[in-house]
Amino acid sequence: MLTKNMGQTDRTLRTVIGVVLLILAIVSLSGAWAWLSGLVGVVLLATAATGYCPPYALLGISTRKSHS
Template sequence: MKANVGGIDRILRIIIGLVLIGLAATGTVGWWGWLGIVPLATGLAGWCPPYAMLGLSTCRMRPKA
């Protein structure tokens, strides 16, 4: 698995995931809040399956040496 989720994208996924899980745990939102596990996992792993299938990447391009 080659990383395809970069800096700001990773941070936003982790924050959104934690917020959704927190809201679900407190009963503020319904069961769908537990879907926050998905953005949290992809943010922590740095890899997103739909990005891989579509050939997308938000990682910074590294100059070739």
């Protein structure tokens, strides 16, 4: 099981940015930019949904408030 390392603000921002990037990929962008925007959007939404960010784990970062 992956330990959550993202706080609510981080997850909310990732969700909003991920949705915007997906909309751009579908509506406005074309070619490689659309694919890149779509891929980044999906990754942001996936990390927001799980609350786990692999680069944060590698760097020892956590934006999640500890629950004592």
